Every structure is written in structure tokens, then in C-alpha cells.
Amino acid sequence: MADCDIRDGSPGIQPERAAAAVARLIEAMILEGSLRPGDALLAERELAARLNVSRPTLRDGLKLLEEKGLLTPAGRGLQIAPLGMQAIGDPLLALLADHGELADDCLEFRDIVESEAAALAARRASDTDLAHIRACLSRIDAAHDAGDPALEAEVDAALHLAIYEASHNLVLLHIMRALSVSLRNDVVQNRNRLFTRPDTREAMRAQHHRIGAAILARDPAAAQAAAHDHLDWLRHTTREIRDAEARRQVAERRRQGPDLTNGKGGAT
Incomplete structure (x- = not known):
């Protein structure tokens, strides 16, 4: 202080x-x-x-x-005090978080909010805000090079929160800070799911740098587009992975089906 x-x-x-x-x-x-x-x-x-x-x-x-x-x-x-945490910790939100099928809705919400936040950050960020964003990008590179998934998730969430701060919209900032635990969990879950595919780590690093570069260049349209493209890519890629996993589980259940029957045909 x-x-x-x-x-x-x-x-x-x-x-x-x-x-x-x-x-x-x-x-x-x-x-x-x-x-x-x-x-x-x-x-x-x-x-x-x-x-x-x-x-x-x-x-x-x-x-x-x-x-x-x-x-x-x-x-x-x-x-x-833990301001806002009690309201954001409503049991309904915990219920939503427990249902993986709602991940697409969560990413859609983040797309709406973060795209605009990135544009605002490009317009309003102070020199201190820009230095913080540069530091977050450097930490993302360091975590990526170290191959540390937990640290990568932490600095990923830190970058998104830095963008909210740089937007200088206090209502947006406090709502998303109150949701920071959910945001961090969402980042971790998405990364765990995405890392089952090759090249996703590099793709995510490139996307984060594109968002950061647009904000540092004070280009609101480019920042908004970069944030939207990042969240849209996350939505589509996680949906594809989730659908593929659902098909795999169906195939596995079909394979196990005969083991659960007595071998006699059903009624005709």
C-alpha cells in the first residue's frame, strides 16, 4: 500500500x-x-x-x-473480506460446475465476456497493466518450456484475470474475480482434456500471445477477435474430444453387453 x-x-x-x-x-x-x-x-x-x-x-x-x-x-x-464469494458460491453454481455437459455453455459465456474485456483492455490499459500482461506472457512461455501442466494452467488463468483488470470495468473485474476459482478449475479441466491431442499446448500458447500482442498494440478489434477465436477454438475442440469419448464409451458398453446376459435371446 x-x-x-x-x-x-x-x-x-x-x-x-x-x-x-x-x-x-x-x-x-x-x-x-x-x-x-x-x-x-x-x-x-x-x-x-x-x-x-x-x-x-x-x-x-x-x-x-x-x-x-x-x-x-x-x-x-x-x-x-471474501467479497462476492458467498453469492458466487451459490449451490446452483456448484451444481452447474459438476455437470460436464455444461462446459460448452461455460465457454460460450467466457467468449461473450472475455472478447469484450480484451477490447476494453486494448483501449484502457495503463502502462502498469501492459507490463503485467507482458509478465504473464513470459510466465506462460516459461511454464510451457518447463513442461509443467499445473503451472501452465495457473499462468493461463492469471493472464485472463490480468485482462479483466486492464479492462478497467470494475463490475466486470469483481464478478470475474469472484468467479476466479471456477475459472481456474475450468482452465485446468479444459487443458487436461485438450492435452490428449498433440500440438494443443503450442496452439494455446500461440493464441494467448495473439491476444496479448493485440492488447499491447492497443488494437481493440484485433484483441476482441483474438479472444473470440481462442474461446471458439476451445469450445469446438473440447466438444470434439467429448463427443469422441462418448462414442468410445458406447462402443465399450456394446462390447461388454454380452458378458451381462445369460446368452439366451430376448422375447420375440
Whole structure:
């Protein structure tokens, strides 16, 4: 957290006003995504020094945030509450996630959202956002070269979240952050399925680089097209693999069928 100057001891600044200013600052940082669910705040003495307020004023400001449910206790300190997670963790969503046949719907949803997010990122990304996207692409290359599927899945999901951040649409960012666990699981499942085919790892790396390059070039149309092509490829390829697996299972059941009968013909 960068040093901030609220100065509750300045002439004319009442402690309760300074406490409210502390609360507003942290609220703003939560809203813009600078502070994320689960982030632990600094120890009281250090946080008060960073904000240039007294420790009693800091406590009052943090108490306001606890009362709003934005902060929760964590050990001997406080952390950002798991905002949005409870709603996104609705049992219906868990039910949807448990049904593999809905994977196509999930990818269709991601296509709609991520294509537009990529276009927004190309228009709105700050230099810091672009540096983060470059770093994600470098991590994707490193994980690919290391042949580490788990790390590849992790950095894949990290790139998509970096694009949401760079879109600077706060509603979109917080919804997709709340869905980040589902997104990560979706990425892992898709990769496990896709890696049964040769050359898919290289294809996915190339697709991610195409999305990133378009955003770095600040080309919204190219970024939107690249994101759409990536998700459309995922949908069609996973559907083909799923259909092939279903046909294999049918053939296997037909082969096993005679072993489950007494050898006598059915009624005529």
C-alpha cells in the first residue's frame, strides 16, 4: 500500500472525519481492485504510519469497515473480506460446475465476456497493466518450456484475470474475480482434456500471445477477435474430444453387453 496523507492532527480536521477518510480510502482501494479479497492489512503501527494518522483514528476507521463487512479478523490483524464469494458460491453454481455437459455453455459465456474485456483492455490499459500482461506472457512461455501442466494452467488463468483488470470495468473485474476459482478449475479441466491431442499446448500458447500482442498494440478489434477465436477454438475442440469419448464409451458398453446376459435371446 502506498503512503497516503490523511493527517488527522492537522488544524480543523476532527478525528471522526479522519477516521471516515481512512475508511473511504480503503473502500476505494477495494473497489478499484488494488486491495483484493484475502489480502492482509499491515500491522496497526505500520498502517497508521503509512496513512499518516494516529492509531486510535486508524482503529476507528477500520472499525467502520468491519461494521460494513469489508474487513474480517485474520490472526492478530485484519484482512479484506471474501467479497462476492458467498453469492458466487451459490449451490446452483456448484451444481452447474459438476455437470460436464455444461462446459460448452461455460465457454460460450467466457467468449461473450472475455472478447469484450480484451477490447476494453486494448483501449484502457495503463502502462502498469501492459507490463503485467507482458509478465504473464513470459510466465506462460516459461511454464510451457518447463513442461509443467499445473503451472501452465495457473499462468493461463492469471493472464485472463490480468485482462479483466486492464479492462478497467470494475463490475466486470469483481464478478470475474469472484468467479476466479471456477475459472481456474475450468482452465485446468479444459487443458487436461485438450492435452490428449498433440500440438494443443503450442496452439494455446500461440493464441494467448495473439491476444496479448493485440492488447499491447492497443488494437481493440484485433484483441476482441483474438479472444473470440481462442474461446471458439476451445469450445469446438473440447466438444470434439467429448463427443469422441462418448462414442468410445458406447462402443465399450456394446462390447461388454454380452458378458451381462445369460446368452439366451430376448422375447420375440
